[in-house]
């Protein structure tokens with residue numbers, strides 16, 4: 001079955017791309033929950049963060065993601081802070097099975113789960 005984030009990475013379906021390089025694509029969430037809500041995903045498909053963690057190139061990919069977080073934080077003016085979320089599998093509430101991180105900010109987030 002076609003993966004929607006692979007299709008976004010391959011430009012087969014449109015998205016608002018904030019930043020990309022050979023390894024990572026960062027684009028606006030379709031249904032933002034904050035003034036800034038960017039999805040950060042590797043272009044290569046991994047189902048979820050556990051799949052990424054066990055992959056041979058997982059550390060390399062994670063490093064590319066961390067660099068992209070830093071760039072996107074600067075591009076979107078999140079120096080005052082943000083929340084970075086990964087929902088993993090069914091109990092974590094993951095709905096798109098291509099690993100990604102939600103970078104959320106542009107306001108003070110008051111709800112605290114922990």
Ligand code: 5GP
Pocket residue numbers: 004015016027028029030031032039086087093094095096097
């Ligand atoms: P998850 O629930 O897997 O953590 O996050 C999936 C996110 O992808 C949701 O916040 C949802 O709004 C977003 N999303 C789903 N389909 C699309 C799409 O086609 N384009 C974009 N830009 N975001 C999407």
Ligand code: ZN
Pocket residue numbers: 003004005006007044045046097098
């Ligand atoms: Zn995919």
